[in-house]
Amino acid sequence: MEQFDTYLHELIAKKLSGQCNEAESAALQQWLDASPENREEYAILSKLWQDSSSAVGSQRQYNTAAAWEKTNQAIQPPVSRVKSLYTKYAAAAAVLLLLTTGAWWLESRSSLKKHEMAANDGKIKSLELPDKSVVTLRQGARIRYINGYHHNQRIVELEGEAFFEIASDPGHPFLVKTPNQSVIEVLGTSFTVQTGKDSTAVTVASGRVKLGLEGDTTAVILAGGQSGIWGNGQLYTRENNNPNFIAWKTGVLQFNDLSLLEILPQLADFYAKDIRVDEKYRETASQQKATITFRNQSCDDVLHELQLLLGFHYQQDGDTIVITQ
Known part of the structure; x- marks a missing residue:
């Protein structure tokens, strides 16, 4: 590179x-x-x-x-x-x-070395960068960095999803580069980045970050509580109403008056499962709501608790789960 x-x-x-x-x-x-x-x-x-x-x-x-x-x-x-x-x-x-x-x-x-870390063993990994910033990699994510500055900038390259907690150093801007050429410039402290082949999603926990292409004057600045998506040359921003955007890091899933149809996609993402709802049950599932919190529980335990609360049935075949009446 x-x-x-x-x-x-x-x-x-x-x-x-x-x-x-x-x-x-x-x-x-x-x-x-x-x-x-x-x-x-x-x-x-x-x-x-x-x-x-x-x-x-x-x-x-x-x-x-x-x-x-x-x-x-x-x-x-x-x-x-x-x-x-x-x-x-x-x-x-x-x-x-x-x-x-x-x-x-x-x-x-001699101190300018290229490093790489991947969370490829099914577990999240945390890494302290040379500037004391902390990066937590979600399963399957990969990061590359040098233990020095590039043109007085702190630059990392990310594939996958990670949570960043950036050490303050106004004299050396922190940049996150992605495979789809989008760039996140850090203006604050903590945020998540999820990269894909054609898009990048950023959710800010605190502080501010700038999302866009390198040198692009149309880049947007996101503040704490906001999300931004860059894809196909377009930028979208919205308020982040999902308390589970870093559940993969904390192990805590919270649902506040959400329907089963809204809950299941978040469970599918968190547990890396293919969760499907039988067509005959979709309308009922859209009306059944729950307020519940799960902490470091298995997928089967979570589904069992929801089953007792809402009264559905489910069948599992490998990583595929089908929800029925």
């Missing part, structure tokens, strides 16, 4: 200068194995390194353009390909040539 290119080039520089540790070598090899284009990029940068290595310790000025021209002559691609490669690798070449002038640069940047 673009914001982590510097870290990748640092790994390459360490490899070429013999400073890579075992974990870094493994990470670089994984990147090389990912595609022929990555191996081509490594070969070009390796050539740039070799062209510049003779200049280490000398007093002459390093000529990035000249080194690049030597590389172009060595690999001899078509002219149009040269322009494309020059655009893609010129910045990387500058980074690598700078690295050859002194080990101090590597030393000063």
Whole structure:
């Protein structure tokens, strides 16, 4: 990903200068194995390194353009390909040539590492970021971050759903980037983000956040108690009337005078079940209401309590549950 290119080039520089540790070598090899284009990029940068290595310790000025021209002559691609490669690798070449002038640069940047955490074992996971912000990942969520600043910003990338509690640092804005290119800029303290392929939903518990595309002047600012949805280039906002928006984190489900037809979709989301209502029972289910709270209970226990309260029947087959009269 673009914001982590510097870290990748640092790994390459360490490899070429013999400073890579075992974990870094493994990470670089994984990147090389990912595609022929990555191996081509490594070969070009390796050539740039070799062209510049003779200049280490000398007093002459390093000529990035000249080194690049030597590389172009060595690999001899078509002219149009040269322009494309020059655009893609010129910045990387500058980074690598700078690295050859002194080990101090590597030393000063050694703390800038890319990290990733996934809640892929069926449990939620909590993570304290380097800035002391706390992120709680819902099952199936994944987060990527660096333990430093990118252009004086704190940037994380999120897939799935997570709850953020952001440490105050006005001098370093906190941004959450998503797979669908939407960006959440933190102006307050705590909120949830739920990302999808084509949409992002944000619900603010406290403080304020800005939701929209990066650099988009039409982005909306959400305050505590509000929700926003970005999708297909459109932004929608509304008041959050769902007390269960972080039930997956707290384990507490609260229903206040809601119909069974309104309750069941929230149970389906919370327990990751497919809960269906028999068509013959839907009208009755829309009229049966309950005020009840569940705390860290199993799906079967919750359905049993509702069954005693409202008088329906249910059958379960794996993760599918059918509600009947």
